[in-house]
Amino acid sequence: MALWRGRPYPAEGRRQRAIRRLLIAAGGRPVSTGEMMAAIFPRSPWVYWRWHCVRMSARRYAKPVLSPRSRPLLWRAKPGVLRRGEAI
Numbered sequence: 001m002a003l004w005r006g007r008p009y010p011a012e013g014r015r016q017r018a019i020r021r022l023l024i025a026a027g028g029r030p031v032s033t034g035e036m037m038a039a040i041f042p043r044s045p046w047v048y049w050r051w052h053c054v055r056m057s058a059r060r061y062a063k064p065v066l067s068p069r070s071r072p073l074l075w076r077a078k079p080g081v082l083r084r085g086e087a088i
Contacts, residue, residue: 015040015057023061023077030065030074033058 012020022031022039036054037046044050055073062075 013057015053016060019054019058020061020081023075023081026077028077028082030076031062032070032074033072036075 018040019036022036033051033054036058037050040054040057041050058075061081062077065074065076
């Protein structure tokens with residue numbers, strides 16, 4: 001019998017958890033990268049590498065809205081995020 005090494009599911013970090021909660025609170029409307037930055041780094045300066053961290057973390061639970069294009073980029077929750085108790 002094999003034993004599990006680590007978690008049987010992918011780990012969720014602090015940034016990803018904050019993004020998931022923000023997407024759920026938005027209720028299906030698109031969320032901008034700036035709103036995600038405000039939720040994750042409320043009192044820190046928004047330097048370029050933090051924008052990159054937010055975009056990389058957002059890819060787990062959201063997909064970018066590519067039309068119409070906007071700046072900052074808008075993100076829409078993936079279908080499994082808004083349903084409770086389901087894996088993505």
